[in-house]
Amino acid sequence: MSHHASNDREDETEERGFSPSRRNFLKTAAFAGAAVSLTSSFAYANGEIGFWAKDLPDEKLIDMYTTILRIRWYERTCVDKMLTDPDYRGYNHFYAGQEAVATGVSAALNNTGGVMEADLVYSTHRPSGHAIAKTVDVKKMAAEYDFRATGLNGGYGGEMHIADSSVGFMGADGMIGPGPVMATGSAFAIRARGSKQVVVNFGGDGTYATPAFHSALNNATILKLPFVYVVENNLYHQYAHYSYSTPMEDIAEAAKTYRIPGVVVDGQDVFQVYNAAKEAVDRARAGEGPTLIEAKTYRYYNHWGAPGAKPGELGAFGYDPLAISSFRPEREVRAWMQRDPVDICRNTLISWEVLDGAKAEEIEAAAKQEMIEAFAWADEQPFCNPEDGLKNVFVEGTVPARQFG
Numbered sequence: 001m002s003h004h005a006s007n008d009r010e011d012e013t014e015e016r017g018f019s020p021s022r023r024n025f026l027k028t029a030a031f032a033g034a035a036v037s038l039t040s041s042f043a044y045a046n047g048e049i050g051f052w053a054k055d056l057p058d059e060k061l062i063d064m065y066t067t068i069l070r071i072r073w074y075e076r077t078c079v080d081k082m083l084t085d086p087d088y089r090g091y092n093h094f095y096a097g098q099e100a101v102a103t104g105v106s107a108a109l110n111n112t113g114g115v116m117e118a119d120l121v122y123s124t125h126r127p128s129g130h131a132i133a134k135t136v137d138v139k140k141m142a143a144e145y146d147f148r149a150t151g152l153n154g155g156y157g158g159e160m161h162i163a164d165s166s167v168g169f170m171g172a173d174g175m176i177g178p179g180p181v182m183a184t185g186s187a188f189a190i191r192a193r194g195s196k197q198v199v200v201n202f203g204g205d206g207t208y209a210t211p212a213f214h215s216a217l218n219n220a221t222i223l224k225l226p227f228v229y230v231v232e233n234n235l236y237h238q239y240a241h242y243s244y245s246t247p248m249e250d251i252a253e254a255a256k257t258y259r260i261p262g263v264v265v266d267g268q269d270v271f272q273v274y275n276a277a278k279e280a281v282d283r284a285r286a287g288e289g290p291t292l293i294e295a296k297t298y299r300y301y302n303h304w305g306a307p308g309a310k311p312g313e314l315g316a317f318g319y320d321p322l323a324i325s326s327f328r329p330e331r332e333v334r335a336w337m338q339r340d341p342v343d344i345c346r347n348t349l350i351s352w353e354v355l356d357g358a359k360a361e362e363i364e365a366a367a368k369q370e371m372i373e374a375f376a377w378a379d380e381q382p383f384c385n386p387e388d389g390l391k392n393v394f395v396e397g398t399v400p401a402r403q404f405g
């Protein structure tokens with residue numbers, strides 16, 4: 001099966017300065033029907049294999065599809081648990097609908113070698129997708145979500161504090177704001193050590209108007225840090241449309257102020273996300289400084305929890321008097337669900353002859369089963385001990401004032 005074959009007008013494309021791969025990227029954009037603009041453009045690269053999603057080996061593309069589905073079924077299993085199990089203690093912000101963003105970005109990162117070698121991801125209060133794409137163990141994650149002692153962080157963190165530095169997942173963050181500042185500090189440390197790691201910070205559209213957003217980009221630019229800021233613009237922060245806090249339609253425009261590349265991508269198309277992320281990550285790794293990527297996306301559930309959702313059904317609709325779930329029109333939710341990241345990825349891979357329908361179903365069934373088993377395992381685990389809640393919070397001893405040079 002080959003997805004490289006093409007009999008299009010290669011010569012004309014090259015005349016315009018695009019590599020054949022670049023042309024394929026444009027075709028992918030057209031396929032997805034996406035409105036994509038570059039607010040300030042990258043230098044187009046190079047015939048390097050794997051630079052554009054379409055040139056990646058089949059195995060890697062299938063891995064991306066699998067990751068999207070693993071996130072989707074983690075979410076759906078968790079939603080159903082929250083709706084049907086009165087003993088479930090998790091307090092969750094669901095990521096369903098946004099899976100292609102975390103998947104496309106992490107596919108461009110190195111997730112191995114531990115905290116001193118892997119690329120680092122700083123996540124948000126909506127962390128499941130970022131964690132799974134970064135290869136965090138889903139059983140331990142499910143246990144942590146329900147405050148179990150064998151969870152990722154001993155059951156003391158819950159969803160908003162999951163972390164696993166061994167794969168470079170530096171943690172979720174319940175606070176809106178500090179994440180980008182910690183992430184740039186971390187990028188500064190990487191540069192001071194002379195390591196080749198890259199730091200990615202995920203933030204919602206709600207982070208635009210915080211001082212941390214601007215402080216992070218300003219410092220990352222001035223210091224030319226290996227840093228990529230990915231804004232997941234899902235249109236709302238909590239229950240407010242982002243136009244309440246942002247003067248422009250494309251948050252990526254903020255990049256102009258900092259004289260760095262700002263890119264808008266269709267966040268429902270994992271391959272477009274990958275293309276932008278790969279370019280930004282390579283740029284950061286080469287010492288050329290930060291990039292701001294804005295992925296246009298949407299969440300299928302409420303700000304937190306699953307009011308309006310029904311077990312076994314994807315998405316939450318309608319009005320729930322017990323929660324503020326009527327902040328957006330039902331037809332808006334349904335319209336976005338027509339551009340589902342799972343469907344877009346599957347249809348693209350089928351058109352590239354990387355997958356067929358039967359194989360796609362097999363991958364989905366396995367992802368679903370894996371998550372059912374992860375949550376069932378979590379259910380069997382002991383709870384953490386509330387009395388030990390402050391253990392591992394404070395460090396004892398002294399830290400040398402100057403650690404480098």
Ligand SMILES: Cc1ncc(C[n+]2csc(CCOP(=O)(O)OP(=O)(O)O)c2C)c(N)n1
Pocket residue numbers: 125126174175176177203204205206207234236237238303
């Ligand atoms: C400093 C701070 N202020 C307020 C909150 C409450 N809060 C939680 S999520 C959120 C909005 C986040 O919006 P966005 O960044 O767009 O992410 P989304 O929830 O849409 O994914 C707010 C205000 C918080 N967690 N931290």
